[in-house]
Amino acid sequence: MEIAVQDKCDDLLEIYQAMAKVERLALPNLILAGAGIYLASGKPLDVERLQQCKRILKEREGIFSDFRGNAEFIICCKMALSDSPEQYLQHLQLVYNALKPGKVLGSELAVIAAVTLVDRVEPDRYEEVIARTKQVYQEMKKAHRWLTGEDDLPFAALMAITGSDARAMHEEAEQIYEILRNTLRADKDTLQTLSHVLSLYAGTAEEKCDKISSIARRLSDTRHPMSPDKQMAVLGTLAASPLTADELTVQIIETDDYLRRFKPFKGVLGISVNTRRMYAAQIVQSVFADSNDVSLAAMMNASVQVTVVTMLILYFILFTSLQG
Numbered sequence: 001m002e003i004a005v006q007d008k009c010d011d012l013l014e015i016y017q018a019m020a021k022v023e024r025l026a027l028p029n030l031i032l033a034g035a036g037i038y039l040a041s042g043k044p045l046d047v048e049r050l051q052q053c054k055r056i057l058k059e060r061e062g063i064f065s066d067f068r069g070n071a072e073f074i075i076c077c078k079m080a081l082s083d084s085p086e087q088y089l090q091h092l093q094l095v096y097n098a099l100k101p102g103k104v105l106g107s108e109l110a111v112i113a114a115v116t117l118v119d120r121v122e123p124d125r126y127e128e129v130i131a132r133t134k135q136v137y138q139e140m141k142k143a144h145r146w147l148t149g150e151d152d153l154p155f156a157a158l159m160a161i162t163g164s165d166a167r168a169m170h171e172e173a174e175q176i177y178e179i180l181r182n183t184l185r186a187d188k189d190t191l192q193t194l195s196h197v198l199s200l201y202a203g204t205a206e207e208k209c210d211k212i213s214s215i216a217r218r219l220s221d222t223r224h225p226m227s228p229d230k231q232m233a234v235l236g237t238l239a240a241s242p243l244t245a246d247e248l249t250v251q252i253i254e255t256d257d258y259l260r261r262f263k264p265f266k267g268v269l270g271i272s273v274n275t276r277r278m279y280a281a282q283i284v285q286s287v288f289a290d291s292n293d294v295s296l297a298a299m300m301n302a303s304v305q306v307t308v309v310t311m312l313i314l315y316f317i318l319f320t321s322l323q324g
Helices: 003-022 028-041 047-060 072-081 085-099 108-120 123-143 150-162 166-183 188-198 205-221 230-238 245-259 273-288 291-323
Strands: none
Touching: 003 028, 003 047, 003 245, 003 273, 028 072, 028 273, 028 291, 047 072, 047 085, 072 085, 072 108, 085 108, 085 123, 108 123, 108 150, 108 291, 123 150, 123 166, 150 166, 150 188, 150 291, 166 188, 166 205, 188 205, 188 230, 205 230, 205 245, 230 273, 230 291, 245 273, 273 291
């Protein structure tokens, strides 16, 4: 195992443990997502500043706000990492209100999309990029009406930021989707998300699909499979890596085996195997990618975790209502 990769693992675990000591109400998945964001930033964790941002958020947003739902801890982390937490929150509120799906009902995934835009776009371009995000999202809906949901909004935001031609980017994503349908075992929703991620990177659709499909197959063959669901989409961030599929597979396996020895990844009550492998892929990607790609992977993981936790809560509510 490369020293740089092990150091990243140790940093993630250290950040998580420090956060978990003071953030007792947040779910482990969301704390881990926050730790991943700090790891990507390269900045040291300031627990007191993080707690201060939590107080600011509670003062500015009511308990029923989407800012106070599953995305709350992610927002606090982003505020704490900014130069001015209050100003960051103001910009986030502005972008979210312009981006959210309905005039009354909002969306926690729209919050994540707003974070993506605020992090990467200058304020004088908010209106332009928000309009482009909505255009990309509508292109997604036209092509896959039943597959496209609000969990795709953060990826629409990334595509809007990266490319100037929304239709051209969507057409490439569609080409990638069709290739992946024949080369990768995953549900259609995951294939769509992967197609969005891969469209962000340079290279031909065939080359990118071949690399990611090869990694997935090699991981499965070596008994370290990525589950064929949303969490597999993180493999898409490895498309730009200078390493080969074989080299990346070895790195992910070694990282996965290392992480499983420590909390929150070990034990019956630990983070799931699928999530562990998702973070193993993020850590490997963070060692061999530039800072923009590292930040992208961290926010993608955060988006996936918010989606997973939201779905788990919905399933729990549905199950308890049926039992009653």
